Amino acid sequence: MLARLIDTRMAVFLAVLFVLTVAVPLGNLVIAGQPVPSYVVALLGKYLTYALLAVALDLVWGYCGILSLGHGAFFALGGYAMGMHLMREIGPRGVYGDPVLPDFMVFLNWKELPWFWLGFDSFWFAALMVMVVPGALAFVFGWFAFRSRVTGVYLSIITQAMTYALMLAFFRNEMGFGGNNGLTDFKDILGFDLQADTTRAGLFVAAAVALAAGLLLARYITTSKLGKVLVAIRDAESRTRFLGYRVEAFKLFVFVVSAMMAGVAGAIYTPLVGIINPGEFSPANSIEIVIWVALGGRGTLVGAAMGAIIVALSRTLLTSWFPELWLFALGGMFILVTLVLPQGILGAVEAGLRRVRRRPREAAA
Amino acid sequence: MIFTRQSAPRGGEAAGPGRCPVAWALTLALVVILGLLAPPQARAASDSFESLVAALAGGSYSDRAKLVAKIAQTGDPRALGLLEALTDGRLYQRKSDKRIVTVAASGKPPGMSDAITGEDLGVFNKRAAKKVKVNNSLRRKIRTAIGLLSLTSSDAQDRLKAAQAAFASGDPAQLEALDAALSAESDRGVATALAEARAVAILNSKTGLAEKQAAITVLKQRGDRDAQAALSPFRDDPALAGAVAVALRSIEERQALWGMAQNVWYGLSLGSVLLLAAIGLAITFGVMGVINMAHGELVMLGAYTTFAVQEAIRTSAPGLFDWSLLIAAPLAFVVAGTVGVVIERGVVRHLYGRPLETLLATWGISLMLQQAVRSIFGPNNREVGNPGWMSGAFELGGMTITWNRLWILIFALMVFVGLLFLLRRTAMGLQMRAVTQNRPMAAEMGINTGRVDALTFGLGAGIGGLAGVALSQIDNVSPNLGQSYIVDSFMVVVFGGAGNLWGALAGAFTLGVANKFLEPFAGAVLAKILVLVFIILFIQKRPRGLFALRGRAVEA
């Protein structure tokens, strides 16, 4: 079983991830002089949640050919579900000191908590909702879309419309999710102060564990017979139907799993960065996820995770060094990857390695 | 007796040596005498313009208000200027001789003249004069009075304005003047306005029931919000309640109808914008199966071209400003079209048959174009002006139509018809359709599909540029301009059905009107969300849109 899940690339990636998971908190909390500053911990943690989001998208796009331009929506919904719990955790410590209502509701003169906020005072309920809400949306959306055989760019465009509609909705104050400002000013999670270094390190570890678990789950799915059916759907949807597979059911399954995974990523992201707002639903955000996957290597899982980290890191660096250049760089990446790197970085590196390995053997022969 | 006491010195002054013709002096002297002799009860008979004006400086505000009304009723040609000076606070009483003087509106120091004779009295000295004061309620009365004066103006436009002002004030004191004006009026539009003003005045007066009923009918026929406002105070009047209720109901129905018409218009206007933004997209998607995510940025380039053209005109040939859009349109087409051809040859060409990759690559291009424009023109909104013929609005029945929206609608339809012509009637259009329907066959028949592709993409892009020229007139010109239209224009294409211009037309106008009809109930944002949800559901039912191409060619 383990052998099936862990091939070379997965082994290398998990090993590096493990080293990071140990070294970063150590460097931040234990080693004198704090060689790893606290903001770096939060930043790296954020990258890892992006990586998980990329793995989720790779599962549907890389393996099943569903190019979702709305995966940011699932991420944001997970983030909001966790954000709602964190808001309720604040309790009477808000600016207005209302024991139940979050500040923005007091500000808007709301008298009581809307029904959809009920239950979020419990962490475990919130943790469940982090997966249930994105999963339910994916189920409803996918059920309609896949059953009526909307495919290709049409599907991409309506997933984009989905996240766009949600963005507009969440911008409204009346929705009860903090409108423009979103949810922020969190105090603590499970009783731990969100400003404390230890909590941040804990969240970083949680992100790393979630990423590893997500990768292994995705790997389990893609190496199973179901994974082969997904590939069959991607390459020859019609053929797969005539083989007797109910294509829409498979698509729905993988779409829902992927949405849940994205939701978990969003849920860890929110406490790490301390805010979740409707901007996360913007179509541009969702398209950017696609480039993470494409850059790293579509259909490789590990590559997708790498791609997310590479793009996020270059964004951090470039926007602070040459802010003017960032969009050129990002735009260039989209063009470059589609034109000359269809296999992504991982694909190119592995092809390179194979060539290097083959050459000495050929020389010997 | 304020009145007579004041007329005396003024009369004396006017008769001063060598200033006025003798006849004038005699007349004035007579007036003064009459004024002196007249008993208070008979004062009305002596309400000459001169005596009224002379009386202005004394008394309370309410006395002054009565005087103003009477001055207006004299219909004296000097009254208008006098009343205007009064509201502007340019009317004074000279302390030395109690003469009422008008201070010139301009000049430093300003000159002054006699308010009645117009005689030049030299430089105005503020200390030697007392201002004839006005307060707000008086100012309102003066405005009404000025309005009534204009009722007899020779310019029909002025008379119409005066009638409208009379309507708004609804003062029964105007009745006489209105009746007089109405009997003399020859212009039908002005006559209607006068009749309506008269109706309001009658309702407010103590006239008999029959006249009031007739007045209600007049207002009912007018049927707009103002008529509604004029009628509603009488809703509880026991004598009139029934007739008023009927009239109000009829007005409301009419209003609802006009409101609907206005919504349709807003919807058509939004639809025309969507059509412009989407039609280029429909071409590239339909003919080439290419999703061009950079289309919004091509629109933006068109808008910035307009901006650049206007800048150039502003600095070197300001007289051409009204022509700026006509100059910008072809330029925008060429700029956006050229960029489109470059995109096609440089990137899209290598990705045919891989629509998802094309989508990503063109998205990358869109990001770069955005940043390029941001670097060159700055991140802020740029000011693009409306030429004279694009600004302002006109009334059509109960709805308001702005010129810029109307021109954009016309422009969108012109582009649509032009495109239709191009596709149906020209060799290039024939080749494009051939490539759409059967690419390999078209290639075999000697059509250079590569050239057709480049031209098609360029055409779609160029139309995006034209859309930008139009959008610059109603939206902020910023590097984000394109982003705000991209989702909507995709919805139009998907809803209408790719590859069909009629689909784009139907899609754009349906979505535009649907949006505007939902807005009053749901609010702008929710309306948009509902439309998006509707399209998402619609796509499930008809995955290929409203006007889908069918048959084998599409399946393959």
Added chain:
Amino acid sequence: MSSQLFLSGVSKSFDGFKAINNLSMVIEKGELRAVIGPNGAGKTTMMDIITGKTRPDEGEVYWNDAIDLTRLDEAATARLGVGRKFQKPTVIETLSVADNLNLALKADRGVFSTLTARTGRTQKTEINRLLALICLSDQRSRPAADLSHGQKQWLEIGMLLAQDPALLLVDEPAAGMTDAETMRTAELLRNIAGERSVVVVEHDMQFVAALGCKVTVLHQGHVLAEGSLDHVSANPEVVEVYLGR
């Protein structure tokens, strides 16, 4: 004996064009049948209707005289035992030859049973048998994309057999094959028939002759003639349709 497939009065039009017009046909169990006809005669639409891809406007399509095929979708008809081979060889290019066959093997097609499915000894044996039958044993681990055109055709036929269908619908299997390959394919189909029903749509008369079976001539969506190849070739209407234009 009940028929395998029974079509009666089937019609289907697209935008006013009658692709299938009052078509009736019966395929017996174990029968090998060739369907010929000029372009646009409705052969592909007929197969679409049988497999549930397209719903007919009117008419009946029955399986085993009992099951109404017009109510089922592609996956359901496939599970029932209809195997379809496309004109253009369609295999899953990125999967290995063995995986292609594995996916086609008769098994529970549900989502969760597929997720937990394991390839056991019986499956492996069956895959090996099929590989040998379609002469691809050496290629078992190579991606299907690497196969030649003819090899892909065979792999697809192998996948059909792996489904263990009661009826095979085969669309122009000989297209693009060498003469030798064509003859081998004809032989393969003859061997398959008997145990299963086979309907072959074909243009190549040599190939049809090699099949040596009953022939149905379709024209403008309905049956023009039916019988042995010699019989239909002698039909003046058929000659008119084939040579008259």
